[in-house]
Amino acid sequence: MPWTWRFEKADGTETTTGLQVEEFSTQGDAESWIGEAWRDLKEEGIDQVVLLDDGATVYGPMSLHAE
Template structure:
């Protein structure tokens, strides 16, 4: 069965959870496109890393939200 709900969670530099907006995505691709467009704003809100979840199961993370050098 394919996941039906993809979500992101966020952490600050100390690994503490940073509140997200609760946006859900229908596919992994949609979630990944969104984070690629939204990471600047997330950084401004104190997020350093993101984790991708599919129906409550962690897919990957931490994904750094810092710009590449």
């Protein structure tokens, strides 16, 4: 089952990124990637992300902005 991220604007509208987006074989790999990429995603105007496991929401939306 591939783990992926969905990228969203603050209102929940799905958006895209210019970064190389990949599928991950584990949740840990996906979370490690977001830990490294979140600043770049935020700079592109992405406000929040949702973690998906084979298309099913695992958690999110998770804001990329400080509270």
